[in-house]
Amino acid sequence: MYKRMLVPLDGSELAEVVFAYAKELAGRLDLDIILLHVSRPEEGELLPMHRAYIERAAEIVRRQSEEVQQRTGIKPGGKAVEARGELAVGHPAEEILRYADVNNIDLILMATHGRSGVRRWALGSVADKVLRASNIPVWLARTRIPEEIVYDKWPKRTILVPLDGSELAESVLPHVEALAKQRSAELVNVVLLRVCEHPIISSDYPEAIMPLSWEEHIEQEMARAKQIGEQYLAGVEKRLKDAGLKVSSEVLLGKTLAGNPAYEIVDYANRNPFNLIVMATHGRSGISRWAYGSVAEKVLLGSSSPIFLVRPR
Numbered sequence: 001m002y003k004r005m006l007v008p009l010d011g012s013e014l015a016e017v018v019f020a021y022a023k024e025l026a027g028r029l030d031l032d033i034i035l036l037h038v039s040r041p042e043e044g045e046l047l048p049m050h051r052a053y054i055e056r057a058a059e060i061v062r063r064q065s066e067e068v069q070q071r072t073g074i075k076p077g078g079k080a081v082e083a084r085g086e087l088a089v090g091h092p093a094e095e096i097l098r099y100a101d102v103n104n105i106d107l108i109l110m111a112t113h114g115r116s117g118v119r120r121w122a123l124g125s126v127a128d129k130v131l132r133a134s135n136i137p138v139w140l141a142r143t144r145i146p147e148e149i150v151y152d153k154w155p156k157r158t159i160l161v162p163l164d165g166s167e168l169a170e171s172v173l174p175h176v177e178a179l180a181k182q183r184s185a186e187l188v189n190v191v192l193l194r195v196c197e198h199p200i201i202s203s204d205y206p207e208a209i210m211p212l213s214w215e216e217h218i219e220q221e222m223a224r225a226k227q228i229g230e231q232y233l234a235g236v237e238k239r240l241k242d243a244g245l246k247v248s249s250e251v252l253l254g255k256t257l258a259g260n261p262a263y264e265i266v267d268y269a270n271r272n273p274f275n276l277i278v279m280a281t282h283g284r285s286g287i288s289r290w291a292y293g294s295v296a297e298k299v300l301l302g303s304s305s306p307i308f309l310v311r312p313r
Helices: 015-029 041-072 092-102 126-133 169-181 214-242 261-271 295-302
Strands: 004-009 032-039 083-089 107-111 138-141 157-163 188-196 246-253 276-280 307-310
Touching (some): 004 015, 004 092, 015 041, 015 107, 032 041, 032 092, 083 092, 092 107, 092 126, 126 138, 157 214, 169 307, 188 261, 214 246, 261 295, 295 307
Parallel strands (some): 032 083, 107 138, 157 188, 157 276, 188 246
């Protein structure tokens, strides 16, 4: 599924948090890695220094990837990892997207912020612009990842996959399978999550034809929604188990009328830290570009876990 991975770097140590992910993916999935640094037009005199930096970074990732191969006994096709550094001049987000398009990149791996060091990636940032416009999966890792979920520190991995029942949301499943199998499927726990939204009853609904009280009706509707959610996830769970993955599922009930599924997902992920959250940039809505206020955006901003976002075709 993946052959070429693009890793943008801005020269900061914060952005280099992606090295832990790049070496594992390259070493286990036989990926060619291109590390890209974009210099702004006004930084012409710094080009030699930037070129030296990105070439050194490529050598570090190549060496670390080979160590992964040696440690795991994995060397697909007897082929060593290929990693190289590239330098471009222009506006970072535009050059990253252009390079990915021209060079048939399959996956972009980047930090949610780099040089700025802000706690949460800001609107207008490079990561934001790349995510909005990219047609290929984007793996975003926070620069300060909690120790318990650092990708290369633990033998087992946990992947959270929120689903809303739509085919668009399920477009992430082939990616989940590919990512899980990179470490051999028995070492990865995949958790499918479905959030049932709180039912809404119109205030002008005739009480005379309601056999139950408002509270009883809500309880009944939530129980029915949970049952439907469990049946749905059971089907998806079986498909992934048949593919050799270790899978469990969980259905959550929305707590309030104004509740958004994103808040339930974030709360669940923060209470049960995951090494990765995999989800589509939109699900039920089917809009062509995920908008601010969407579930994906809220999960990205609210969770401390790295997130792998796929734009359904």
